[in-house]
Amino acid sequence: MDYKEKRKLILETREEREKLSVHSAINMFIRSRRLKNLTSNTTTSYSQALGKLYNFLNENDIGKVNEVILEDIQEFIQTRIDEGNSAPTINKYLRSLRAFFNFLHGAGYLIENPMDTIENLVEEKRILRTLNHKQVKLLLDMPNLSTPAGYRNYVFMLLILDTGLRMEEAITLSIDGIYWTERTLRVFGKGRKERLVPFSDILAVHMDEYLRLRTETDSSEFFVNINGQPLKRRTVQEEISDYGKKARIKGVRVSCHTLRYTFARNYVLNGGDVVSLMRIMGHKSLHMAQLYTEMFQTDISKQHDKFSPVSSIFN
Known part of the structure; x- marks a missing residue:
């Protein structure tokens, strides 16, 4: 040619x-x-x-x-x-x-890309609503722990409060992804990116107990419904929201996102650093983790007032 x-x-x-x-x-x-x-x-x-x-x-x-x-x-x-x-x-x-x-x-279907000069809209700074300790206790008192479904929901909420997992990550958590000895969970975040997330001894006790009560099933997912099938997202969202209404929690929407933000807030207040928070929560950049620290700066200031050596001398 x-x-x-x-x-x-x-x-x-x-x-x-x-x-x-x-x-x-x-x-x-x-x-x-x-x-x-x-x-x-x-x-x-x-x-x-x-x-x-x-x-x-x-x-x-x-x-x-x-x-x-x-x-x-x-x-x-x-x-x-x-x-x-x-x-x-x-x-x-x-x-x-x-x-x-x-x-x-x-792929060669366009000579000019119409998105080349399009920029994202400026977003207002997000206000991350979280639950305080009293509200967390009220919420955790709502599930009926004497029933398999109630205990499952209790453990599900504890899991997010203890690890900061996204709802999708918690729902799809597999039994094989729980490393009991190392106290870590293997989860797949956005883009199927794998990461290991630590969990506490207290959560381990409740997860182990739930596993004993869990419906016999061939499903690999840790959380299942009474028929042994994987949980549906809408079901989880509605049940947690209902617990919030029964607990009469006001001023904050009770959801899996809220539980995740509550984890982040407590992690920061307890002295956790931004880099480890980013890794635990599965953020690709420091932006969101830094946003958490900015949002909770008021709480950090209160902690400083409470524990400041100088304040304690004059008080």
């Missing part, structure tokens, strides 16, 4: 690639993500964001990926704002869109 024939073939191939429909491109991208063995939550997040983009483009008669320009993305962002989406939610969409268009650009 001579130079001119080769050049013509390349241009024809490029032209065909750029005629790819948005619908086909989205399906291709989602398939590629599944082949990377990403979690179902991650692929669902991609599907939701790209579904909203597809609807927006379809409403504006944009059917091919090479027709998408910078202004389309900017208008899409504005429609999300107009519909009341928060900055964190929109930024979550933008992460999915960025991955999508980077994929198309890298």
